[in-house]
Every structure is written in C-alpha cells, then in structure tokens.
Amino acid sequence: MKAKITLKDIARELEVSISTVSKALKNSEEISRDTKEKVQAFAKLYNYKPNNIAISLKNKRTKNIGVVIPAIVHHFFTTVIRGIEKYANAKGYNVIVCLSEESFDREVINMEMLANGSIDGFIMSLSSETQQKGDYNHLKEVTEQGIPLVLVDRVTNEVDCDKVIIDDELGAYMATKKLIEQGRKKIALITTDDYLSVSKARTEGYRKALLESNMDIDENRILKLSSMQMDEKSIEVFFSKKKVDAVLCVNEIFTVFSMRLVQKKGLRIPDDISFIGFTDGVLSRYANPSLTVVAQHGERMGEIAAQMLIDKVENENEEGNYQTKILEPTLVVRDSTVN
Amino acid sequence: MKAKITLKDIARELEVSISTVSKALKNSEEISRDTKEKVQAFAKLYNYKPNNIAISLKNKRTKNIGVVIPAIVHHFFTTVIRGIEKYANAKGYNVIVCLSEESFDREVINMEMLANGSIDGFIMSLSSETQQKGDYNHLKEVTEQGIPLVLVDRVTNEVDCDKVIIDDELGAYMATKKLIEQGRKKIALITTDDYLSVSKARTEGYRKALLESNMDIDENRILKLSSMQMDEKSIEVFFSKKKVDAVLCVNEIFTVFSMRLVQKKGLRIPDDISFIGFTDGVLSRYANPSLTVVAQHGERMGEIAAQMLIDKVENENEEGNYQTKILEPTLVVRDSTVN
DNA sequence: TTGTAAGCGTTATCAG
DNA sequence: CTGATAACGCTTACAA
Numbered sequence: 001m002k003a004k005i006t007l008k009d010i011a012r013e014l015e016v017s018i019s020t021v022s023k024a025l026k027n028s029e030e031i032s033r034d035t036k037e038k039v040q041a042f043a044k045l046y047n048y049k050p051n052n053i054a055i056s057l058k059n060k061r062t063k064n065i066g067v068v069i070p071a072i073v074h075h076f077f078t079t080v081i082r083g084i085e086k087y088a089n090a091k092g093y094n095v096i097v098c099l100s101e102e103s104f105d106r107e108v109i110n111m112e113m114l115a116n117g118s119i120d121g122f123i124m125s126l127s128s129e130t131q132q133k134g135d136y137n138h139l140k141e142v143t144e145q146g147i148p149l150v151l152v153d154r155v156t157n158e159v160d161c162d163k164v165i166i167d168d169e170l171g172a173y174m175a176t177k178k179l180i181e182q183g184r185k186k187i188a189l190i191t192t193d194d195y196l197s198v199s200k201a202r203t204e205g206y207r208k209a210l211l212e213s214n215m216d217i218d219e220n221r222i223l224k225l226s227s228m229q230m231d232e233k234s235i236e237v238f239f240s241k242k243k244v245d246a247v248l249c250v251n252e253i254f255t256v257f258s259m260r261l262v263q264k265k266g267l268r269i270p271d272d273i274s275f276i277g278f279t280d281g282v283l284s285r286y287a288n289p290s291l292t293v294v295a296q297h298g299e300r301m302g303e304i305a306a307q308m309l310i311d312k313v314e315n316e317n318e319e320g321n322y323q324t325k326i327l328e329p330t331l332v333v334r335d336s337t338v339n
Numbered sequence: 340m341k342a343k344i345t346l347k348d349i350a351r352e353l354e355v356s357i358s359t360v361s362k363a364l365k366n367s368e369e370i371s372r373d374t375k376e377k378v379q380a381f382a383k384l385y386n387y388k389p390n391n392i393a394i395s396l397k398n399k400r401t402k403n404i405g406v407v408i409p410a411i412v413h414h415f416f417t418t419v420i421r422g423i424e425k426y427a428n429a430k431g432y433n434v435i436v437c438l439s440e441e442s443f444d445r446e447v448i449n450m451e452m453l454a455n456g457s458i459d460g461f462i463m464s465l466s467s468e469t470q471q472k473g474d475y476n477h478l479k480e481v482t483e484q485g486i487p488l489v490l491v492d493r494v495t496n497e498v499d500c501d502k503v504i505i506d507d508e509l510g511a512y513m514a515t516k517k518l519i520e521q522g523r524k525k526i527a528l529i530t531t532d533d534y535l536s537v538s539k540a541r542t543e544g545y546r547k548a549l550l551e552s553n554m555d556i557d558e559n560r561i562l563k564l565s566s567m568q569m570d571e572k573s574i575e576v577f578f579s580k581k582k583v584d585a586v587l588c589v590n591e592i593f594t595v596f597s598m599r600l601v602q603k604k605g606l607r608i609p610d611d612i613s614f615i616g617f618t619d620g621v622l623s624r625y626a627n628p629s630l631t632v633v634a635q636h637g638e639r640m641g642e643i644a645a646q647m648l649i650d651k652v653e654n655e656n657e658e659g660n661y662q663t664k665i666l667e668p669t670l671v672v673r674d675s676t677v678n
Numbered sequence: 679t680t681g682t683a684a685g686c687g688t689t690a691t692c693a694g
Numbered sequence: 695c696t697g698a699t700a701a702c703g704c705t706t707a708c709a710a
Contacts, residue, residue, distance in 0.1 A: 355680075355681085356680065356681045356682075357681090358680080358681065358682075358683095359679085359680055359681070362680090369679065369680080370679070370680080371679055371680090374679080374680085393686090395686090396685095396686050396687070396688095397685080397686055398686085399686070456687090
C-alpha cells in the first residue's frame with residue numbers, strides 16, 4: 001500500500017522547500033525550468049494529487065454542493081439529481097445527497113451537518129412535513145449565514161432565495177383543458193393535502209380550467225390523499241362510489257394504480273375513461289395503456305438549480321437579488337387519453 | 340448576515356486562548372467550571388459549530404463516503420442509495436453520490452475527484468462500460484492507497500475488496516423453476532450482454548433450471564440486448580418471431596414493455612404467457628397485471644455495504660481479509676404468473 | 679487552570 | 695530563483 005504523497009514528501013525527497021514544490025507544480029514563472037521539470041516528473045511518478053480537504057480549508061471553498069430532498073425512490077427527484085450532477089460535475093463540483101424522507105427533523109439534521117463547512121451551497125426540495133409545519137427556520141439560518149440556497153419544486157414564499165419550479169397550475173390547467181376538449185364531463189382530481197405547494201397549485205389549475213369552461217366543480221370528485229404513503233384503500237372506495245369519465249392525478253403512482261383498478265372493473269381506457277398524470281417517468285411510459293402526462297422536466301430543473309447555485313457561490317457579490325425560474329410544463333400525450 | 344464564528348473569535352471576545360476555548364467546549368477536566376460556563380454560554384449564544392473541514396484535515400477523516408453508481412433513474416440503485424444513506428447517516432456519515440452514467444471515463448474521473456481526500460471510502464457498482472472493458476485499474480489504485488472499497492451488485496473478481504451481491508444465479512434459477520412447475524414449456528430469457536456480471540449469472544441460473552428439468556435450451560429463445568439503452572425494436576421482432584409461453588427478464592423495464600407488447604397481440608397474462616422480472620420496484624407493483632419478480636433487496640444491500648465500509652474505515656487494522664456477502668433473492672409472486 | 683506551539687496539507691506573501 | 699513564514703480552523707502535547 002502506497003499512501004498518498006504530499007508536498008512535504010516531495011520537498012524532502014528533492015531537497016527543496018515545500019513552497020518551491022508548490023510553485024513548481026503550478027508552473028510558476030518564479031521557478032527555474034530545471035527545478036520545475038524535476039519536481040513535475042517526481043510528482044507524476046508518484047502520482048501526486050493535491051489534498052482537497054487542505055485546499056478547501058485554505059480557500060474556504062469545498063466544491064461540494066449539498067442536495068437535500070424528500071425521497072429518492074421517486075422518479076421525479078431522481079431526474080432532478082441527475083440534472084444537478086450533470087451541471088455540477090461539469091463545473092468540478094461534487095454532489096452530497098441527503099434524504100429527508102419527508103421528515104422535518106431529518107431535514108434539519110442533514111442541513112446542519114452540511115452547513116458546518118462541508119458544502120458551498122444548498123439545493124433542496126422541502127419535505128412534506130416541513131411544508132405542513134410551515135417552519136422554515138433552518139432555511140433562514142443558512143441563508144443568514146451567507147450560504148447560498150436554491151429551492152426546487154417544493155418551495156415556500158417564506159424564505160428569500162432562488163427558486164426553480166414548474167408552473168404546476170398551468171400544468172393541471174392544460175391537462176384539464178385537454179380532457180374537457182375531448183368531451184369529458186365528469187373529471188375527477190386525485191391529489192394530496194393542500195399544504196404541499198405543488199398539490200395546491202395543481203388543484204387551482206384544475207379548478208380554473210373547469211370554471212373557464214363553465215363546468216361546475218363537484219367537490220366530491222376531488223380526492224385528497226396523504227403524501228406520505230400510498231393509500232390504496234381510499235382510491236378503491238373513491239372509484240367504487242363515483243362515476244367519472246376522466247381523472248387527473250398529481251403523480252404517476254396514483255394514476256397507474258387507478259388505471260388498473262378501473263380496468264379490473266371492466267372499463268376501457270381511454271374509451272370509457274381517460275387518465276392524465278404528472279411526471280413523465282418510466283411508470284407512465286410503460287404503463288398499459290401508456291400514460292398521458294404533464295412532464296415536469298426534472299432534469300432541466302436540476303440543471304438550472306445547479307447553475308443558479310454555482311453562480312451565487314462563485315460571485316458572492318450578487319447576494320440578494322433572488323430569482324424564481326418558472327418552467328413550463330409539457331403535455332406528453334399517449335394512450336390513456338383520446339388522441 | 341452573521342458569518343460562522345470560530346474558536347478564534349470566541350477566544351478573542353472572551354480574552355482567553357484558543358486552546359482554552361477548545362477544551363472548555365469539550366468539557367475538559369482541565370478547565371475551571373467558571374471558564375467552561377462562560378465559554379459554553381457564549382458559544383451557544385453565537386451558535387458555534389466546529390468547522391468540519393478543519394476537523395477532517397486534522398483527523399484525516401472526512402466522515403464522507405463516496406458512492407459511484409451507473410445510474411440513478413433505476414429503481415434498484417435508488418434503493419441501494421437509500422440503504423447506504425440510512426446506515427451512513429445513523430453513523431454520522433454523509434454520502435457523496437456520483438453517477439458514472441454507465442461510462443468508464445466518468446467512473447474514473449469521479450473516483451479520482453473523490454479519492455483526493457474527499458471521502459473515507461467508496462461504495463460502488465461498476466458501469467457496464469467498465470465491465471465490458473474489464474479495466475479495473477482505477478479500483479486497484481484506490482485500494483492500494485488504502486482507501487476502503489465495497490463493491491455492490493455489479494462486481495468483479497479482479498479486485499480484492501469487500502463485496503455485496505445477491506445470488507443472481509439462484510434468483511434466475513428460482514424464477515425459471517417456478518415457470519417450469521407451472522407447466523411452461525417454452526421459456527424465453529430476455530437479458531443483456533454477458534459482460535455484465537449480473538446478466539451472466541442470471542443466464543446461468545436460467546440454464547441450470549432448464550437442464551435440471553431435462554428441458555432443452557433453445558438459444559433462439561434467449562434475447563440479448565444492450566444494457567445502455569432500451570432497444571424496443573429488438574423486443575418487438577423477438578416476439579413477432581418466437582412462440583413462447585413464459586418469459587424471464589433481467590429487469591423491470593424489459594418485462595413491462597414485453598407484457599404490453601404481447602397483450603396488444605391479444606395474449607392473456609398469465610393464461611397464455613407468464614412473466615417474471617428482476618427488481619421489485621414501482622413498475623412491477625403497478626404494472627397491469629402486477630408483476631412477479633425476483634426481489635433484489637437493494638436497500639438491504641446498501642445497508643450492508645455501508646456497514647462493511649464503515650467497519651473498515653473505523654478499524655483500519657483489519658485490512659485485507661475481504662468478504663463477499665451474498666444475499667438471497669426472494670420471489671415475489673404477483674399476477675403475471677399463475678399462482 | 680491556562681496558554682504556547684506544533685501539526686494536518688495547501689497557498690500566498692514577502693524576504694533573501 | 696528559492697525559501698521561510700503565516701494563515702485556513704481545529705486538536706493536543708507540553709509548558710507555565
């Protein structure tokens with residue numbers, strides 16, 4: 001086992017000073033061609049690589065960005081991470097991922113862990129428990145410390161920082177409009193509790209589209225479920241009681257589960273009943289029939305968030321002056337709606 | 340903006356030395372009750388938290404573990420990460436995730452980036468390109484440097500280190516046996532190129548089960564696809580040409596896609612044709628019909644890997660002496676097979 | 679009981 | 695052209 005070699009080691013072996021080695025490796029003008037060659041050759045031979053930690057301490061820059069998200073077994077978040085990784089890596093940054101698992105406490109703990117010097121900035125999406133509590137002190141603290149923060153998808157107005165979201169209201173509006181255009185009269189909405197910022201916006205888009213078409217909103221056709229776990233029972237009860245000819249769901253899983261349910265009852269999709277979901281993931285693509293969805297462009301969101309963050313990290317002058325980037329959702333039409 | 344406070348700041352304000360502050364905060368016996376109280380109160384007031392980077396430099400321990408995986412938009416890897424996070428966080432470690440995106444070069448770059456002091460150890464799963472090339476020098480290098488490494492799922496014999504895998508051969512064997520027991524005679528296998536360690540093992544399990552039941556192996560019933568992208572065309576061609584009554588696929592996507600295909604041709608699942616896939620993810624759970632799968636217990640694998648790694652990190656004495664943990668797969672029977 | 683100093687690996691400033 | 699020194703923030707012998 002050959003342990004990592006340091007500047008000191010090189011200096012000792014070559015009988016020069018540490019600073020000479022440091023400069024030589026940086027190809028400094030100050031150092032003679034001779035010495036530089038000697039040092040560089042030696043360094044290459046022993047595969048010298050500067051120690052990141054030491055550099056971080058010196059520069060007060062870690063080149064790490066902290067990502068705190070509620071869950072990772074969700075296709076959407078997975079694409080966001082991918083986008084972040086892509087941009088961050090290209091810029092020489094590493095991504096430290098922490099999962100809050102929808103828990104407020106875990107979110108706080110993770111942030112504190114990272115805020116003590118481990119990262120240069122945060123990208124995060126709020127846990128549902130945090131949104132429910134409405135307690136954002138942990139976010140305010142990091143921003144007050146001057147650590148840049150970018151909120152993605154699940155955001156709040158209570159914190160001043162950069163944000164990247166998609167226009168969820170518009171997405172739901174587009175989807176609902178689509179269903180109306182296809183002549184659907186009884187359009188249901190399966191969503192989660194309103195404290196989730198995105199669900200709330202989607203519900204509004206749904207209402208807006210109905211109102212605009214002079215269709216009345218039947219509150220009985222709106223099913224609100226917990227965002228924490230999959231509540232299959234409630235969905236079953238819902239479909240056994242309500243007669244609807246179209247359904248908009250706020251995520252893939254609700255949609256696919258519902259589709260299977262109504263198919264078992266003998267309904268044909270999209271002939272008897274249409275479905276539109278949110279998130280353009282594998283579930284949608286490979287469902288049977290394939291699912292029409294509102295695509296959220298998670299990867300793009302991740303990239304933009306990373307870009308905004310790294311911008312702030314590298315130009316600390318432009319503090320304040322926060323932006324909210326709103327991406328347009330896209331309707332991806334597949335077989336669960338009439339074409 | 341109140342920037343982070345350091346020991347130095349506290350020392351200056353309280354007019355004591357830095358080491359006194361350090362000791363006081365650690366409740367050292369050496370320090371008088373008075374001073375300790377004063378220092379601790381002040382520290383609490385200004386919310387002092389030690390700087391992780393400085394501590395890392397001092398201890399030569401980062402409390403970070405590096406995870407390099409081929410992809411994140413794969414349910415299986417996602418569960419592995421979750422398992423790693425769970426154990427690592429409980430032990431006070433952060434997880435730095437890097438994606439190789441199935442590319443050898445990205446794998447190498449990421450590892451080099453992290454190996455220069457950013458992490459205490461690696462958990463990784465080989466990219467398919469790496470397995471194809473068979474070039475493992477980047478892994479050997481880190482182990483030679485004394486950085487602990489745990490390989491997960493996609494492993495190689497060429498590198499001496501801890502490993503966690505599931506018994507893929509057994510999984511495929513169990514699945515195939517199941518199909519045979521149900522009276523299936525023409526069992527197809529949809530897999531990926533053999534250089535992927537897991538695919539190879541699964542193919543062997545499939546063969547073994549057939550041989551054991553004195554069924555002959557029709558090579559035409561084995562379809563090998565690229566592991567890099569989803570090759571829908573080939574699957575379509577395959578099913579248009581072959582008559583089979585059961586299919587074992589090495590992942591969820593192949594399975595679900597195939598199921599939809601044959602359903603469109605009017606076949607009924609599982610009456611006319613049965614399906615078994617690998618990976619117990621959302622796709623399987625919410626497919627129609629729900630999918631019988633070989634569960635790989637990714638989360639458990641992640642936890643075990645994290646445990647093995649942190650063990651090695653914290654007891655560097657027990658170097659060498661590598662183990663390979665082999666988990667048993669489980670057959671999760673759902674509706675795509677006769678029960 | 680408190681403080682000084684060295685060290686972790688680098689870089690930057692300044693003197694030689 | 696080269697090297698000593700200080701500094702980043704912290705810990706820990708060792709002095710005082």
